[in-house]
Amino acid sequence: MARFVVTALVGAAGVLCFAPFGLFWLAPAVWFVLFLLLRRATTRRHAALTGFAFGLGFFLTGVSWVYVSLSVFGGMPWWLAGVAAFLFCAVMALFPTLAGWLFKRRQPADFWRQALFFAVLIAAVDWLRSWIFTGFPWLAVGYSQAPPSPLAGFAPLLGVHGLSFLVALGGALLLRWRHGLAYLGAIAALGFALQQIAWTRPAGEPVSVALIQGNVPQEMKFRPEAFLRTLALYRDLVAQNPAQLTLLPETAIPAFFDQLPPAYVAELKAIAAGHGGDLVFGTLTGDGERYFNSAVSLGRSPLQVYGKTHLVPFGEMVPPGFAWFMAYASIPMSGFARGPESQPPLAVAGQRVAVNICYEDVFGEEIIRALPQAGILANLSNTAWFGRSLAQPQHLQIARLRAVETGRPMLRATNTGMTAVIAADGSLQAVLPPFTQGVLKAEVRGYEGMTPYARFGNLGFLLLAGLGLFVSQWPRRVR
Numbered sequence: 001m002a003r004f005v006v007t008a009l010v011g012a013a014g015v016l017c018f019a020p021f022g023l024f025w026l027a028p029a030v031w032f033v034l035f036l037l038l039r040r041a042t043t044r045r046h047a048a049l050t051g052f053a054f055g056l057g058f059f060l061t062g063v064s065w066v067y068v069s070l071s072v073f074g075g076m077p078w079w080l081a082g083v084a085a086f087l088f089c090a091v092m093a094l095f096p097t098l099a100g101w102l103f104k105r106r107q108p109a110d111f112w113r114q115a116l117f118f119a120v121l122i123a124a125v126d127w128l129r130s131w132i133f134t135g136f137p138w139l140a141v142g143y144s145q146a147p148p149s150p151l152a153g154f155a156p157l158l159g160v161h162g163l164s165f166l167v168a169l170g171g172a173l174l175l176r177w178r179h180g181l182a183y184l185g186a187i188a189a190l191g192f193a194l195q196q197i198a199w200t201r202p203a204g205e206p207v208s209v210a211l212i213q214g215n216v217p218q219e220m221k222f223r224p225e226a227f228l229r230t231l232a233l234y235r236d237l238v239a240q241n242p243a244q245l246t247l248l249p250e251t252a253i254p255a256f257f258d259q260l261p262p263a264y265v266a267e268l269k270a271i272a273a274g275h276g277g278d279l280v281f282g283t284l285t286g287d288g289e290r291y292f293n294s295a296v297s298l299g300r301s302p303l304q305v306y307g308k309t310h311l312v313p314f315g316e317m318v319p320p321g322f323a324w325f326m327a328y329a330s331i332p333m334s335g336f337a338r339g340p341e342s343q344p345p346l347a348v349a350g351q352r353v354a355v356n357i358c359y360e361d362v363f364g365e366e367i368i369r370a371l372p373q374a375g376i377l378a379n380l381s382n383t384a385w386f387g388r389s390l391a392q393p394q395h396l397q398i399a400r401l402r403a404v405e406t407g408r409p410m411l412r413a414t415n416t417g418m419t420a421v422i423a424a425d426g427s428l429q430a431v432l433p434p435f436t437q438g439v440l441k442a443e444v445r446g447y448e449g450m451t452p453y454a455r456f457g458n459l460g461f462l463l464l465a466g467l468g469l470f471v472s473q474w475p476r477r478v479r
Contacts, residue, residue: 011057031171051100055093065389115172153194156451200407210243244277247413272299290337307339375446
């Protein structure tokens with residue numbers, strides 16, 4: 001039992017590799033300990049329990065904000081929210097459990113192939129977690145290597161899961177510490193060299209942008225008595241901060257677009273047009289039978305709508321058989337319909353802007369659907385659901401890696417944080433403090449061209465993982 005407690009603590013320490021702590025250099029050491037423990041496991045069951053303990057400590061620490069969303073803002077009784085959050089983390093821990101069991105089931109005889117097999121499994125279960133049951137790739141190992149890590153240079157080639165592979169392999173090789181340090185030094189140097197390659201290039205003139213962080217309390221967002229106050233807040237902030245492209249957060253206007261006062265819509269359109277550009281804001285749209293979490297544009301360009309495609313289970317859609325669960329929570333608008341899978345970028349402010357909403361930017365292969373047409377990525381989020389937790393900095397870190405993978409700047413307009421302008425190389429051009437009301441103003445240029453990842457998605461990683469699996473398992477000498 002003591003060994004599994006220590007393993008869980010090691011998993012919890014893995015969260016330090018991610019934002020806001022940013023100890024990216026610690027990641028190989030954390031996954032080295034997991035590799036060491038799996039090698040010492042005497043049975044498959046022991047190895048599976050080791051993976052489960054590591055995963056449970058990792059997810060209970062890293063995504064503890066799930067409890068906040070269910071209990072504080074979802075209205076669920078504290079004890080039920082605690083049970084639900086624990087079970088969610090336990091389900092996520094099944095992925096490292098699978099990696100542990102498979103490692104012992106097919107453990108090669110020699111150290112080098114063990115290290116390679118371990119790296120393949122760690123990256124593969126992260127990739128599996130990114131799409132099965134709609135996917136939850138949050139805290140994939142590779143996200144720890146977003147800028148300023150030199151390994152971020154591999155992201156335009158291999159994506160986040162390729163980074164997971166490189167980190168896990170480096171951790172395993174630390175068992176032979178001279179070889180491990182040589183490997184880590186080599187890939188860090190190569191990653192830095194890759195960062196000097198301009199996979200994409202600026203196109204057109206810069207545009208002025210204003211990203212508005214309203215900081216509307218979540219508990220007030222959908223209350224009728226706060227509705228007019230919210231409308232006035234965003235109208236005034238838009239009017240007072242002229243820009244060619246203005247972005248408001250997800251569901252900034254918490255009502256159906258076609259039910260808004262026509263005079264208010266006309267006023268927003270006139271303000272945006274008067275600034276020489278367009279306004280994009282989060283709201284709700286519907287066709288009478290279905291409703292969508294959407295982004296709508298107003299201004300000089302024709303009205304355009306983006307409907308969110310990848311919905312959050314329980315928050316925006318109810319999985320089959322879980323209606324009883326939602327009866328214990330009071331989450332407004334939890335039955336959205338999916339927008340079309342393929343939607344063109346919004347043509348606003350003389351740019352092509354690929355909008356994504358909330359945690360859609362966690363799914364790299366979905367973001368690249370809008371490329372190469374889109375020159376700018378834009379994320380509208382409302383992470384007020386997660387309170388003052390790790391969710392905001394973690395989400396910003398994910399967005400930074402999306403920018404690197406695609407070679408496109410990313411604009412983030414959020415309700416409570418973290419509103420930011422991310423350059424095409426993943427560096428932070430500007431960011432607002434979370435939980436403050438403010439407007440972030442900057443100039444941004446669209447980009448053209450395609451990174452290898454933008455062209456082929458996770459194919460490069462899958463080929464690398466397949467080759468690693470073949471080498472580690474052939475010839476078939478298993479200990």
